[in-house]
Amino acid sequence: MMASLSPAAAPARGRPETAAKRRAFDGLMTGVLWAAALAIIVLLGFFIGYLLYLGAPVMSWHFLTAPPSEVTAGGGVGPEIFNSFYILILTLLFTTPIATAGGIYLQEYARPGAFTTLVQFCAESLATIPSIVMGLFGLLIFVTYLHWSFTALGGALTLTILNLPALMRVTQEALQSVPNAFREGSMALGATKWQTIRRVVLPSAIAPLTTGIVLIAGRIFGETAALIFTAGTSVSAGRSAYDFSPFHQAETLSVHLWYTHSEGLVPDAAQVGNGSALVLLIMVLAFNIGARLLGHTLSRRLTGK
Numbered sequence: 076m077m078a079s080l081s082p083a084a085a086p087a088r089g090r091p092e093t094a095a096k097r098r099a100f101d102g103l104m105t106g107v108l109w110a111a112a113l114a115i116i117v118l119l120g121f122f123i124g125y126l127l128y129l130g131a132p133v134m135s136w137h138f139l140t141a142p143p144s145e146v147t148a149g150g151g152v153g154p155e156i157f158n159s160f161y162i163l164i165l166t167l168l169f170t171t172p173i174a175t176a177g178g179i180y181l182q183e184y185a186r187p188g189a190f191t192t193l194v195q196f197c198a199e200s201l202a203t204i205p206s207i208v209m210g211l212f213g214l215l216i217f218v219t220y221l222h223w224s225f226t227a228l229g230g231a232l233t234l235t236i237l238n239l240p241a242l243m244r245v246t247q248e249a250l251q252s253v254p255n256a257f258r259e260g261s262m263a264l265g266a267t268k269w270q271t272i273r274r275v276v277l278p279s280a281i282a283p284l285t286t287g288i289v290l291i292a293g294r295i296f297g298e299t300a301a302l303i304f305t306a307g308t309s310v311s312a313g314r315s316a317y318d319f320s321p322f323h324q325a326e327t328l329s330v331h332l333w334y335t336h337s338e339g340l341v342p343d344a345a346q347v348g349n350g351s352a353l354v355l356l357i358m359v360l361a362f363n364i365g366a367r368l369l370g371h372t373l374s375r376r377l378t379g380k
Contacts, residue, residue, distance in 0.1 A: 130353025133346045144341060152351050154310040157317050158325040162306065163295050165231035171288065174239050178246025183272055202240035209237045210301035217305055225307030227325035233305045234298060238291050245287025249280040285370025289363050296359050299329045308334050328355045
């Protein structure tokens with residue numbers, strides 16, 4: 076009788092030890108995850124601090140507004156800042172409606188078939204093309220074949236092709252996050268499919284859509300290879316450095332940063348490069364914060380949350 080009870084008693088004695096091991100392992104993994112999250116914060120803080128250390132002594136109103144100098148020290152990055160925002164706005168004007176419409180079609184209208192498979196394949200293929208190859212494509216089409224030379228429009232169109240697949244995928248994922256009950260409820264009340272998408276689905280997905288556009292904007296700000304071959308590595312002289320024409324040569328801040336650290340011959344090339352890196356970081360952070368606040372505000376107004 077005692078022998079038959081001993082096997083049952085053994086697991087009972089082992090349960091507290093097993094529970095303790097599980098709690099210890101759970102605490103260990105929680106600590107690892109917290110450490111990983113803190114490491115990201117520390118890494119970003121170190122990166123910002125290092126750029127502040129290098130670039131802060133260069134910052135001045137003259138540096139932020141003056142045109143660059145190719146001969147003497149003391150040049151600025153005013154036209155490069157203007158061109159960065161100019162190409163960003165042009166690219167988003169082209170990319171956002173096309174990519175959003177494509178994402179809506181793939182998520183809301185497309186049915187399994189050869190055409191849908193072809194569209195998905197083309198989008199995935201475009202997403203895998205390196206930016207330098209896309210830059211060479213833009214050089215061949217916009218600079219050589221169309222005889223535009225180096226222009227902001229050519230750079231924006233090249234970046235549009237480069238970023239279309241990513242924003243299409245973001246749009247699909249944002250629409251997938253909207254519960255089907257929203258669609259069913261809207262159509263049960265008599266709304267058409269397009270009315271449901273426009274008045275229910277898109278407002279509910281505005282927050283992730285804004286996040287996706289922010290990510291694309293950050294990529295546009297930091298893109299270099301594609302713009303070297305399409306927008307150029309210098310700015311127009313004189314007043315045309317701030318020209319609003321899409322056909323002016325438009326060196327961006329990221330291209331200027333690359334140029335000063337690799338090809339720059341002015342005495343203060345290193346200082347200009349450090350200041351350009353800091354300005355570029357501030358621009359990206361400011362744009363990200365502003366866009367997220369705008370997305371949060373739009374989401375509250377459109378959904379009431």
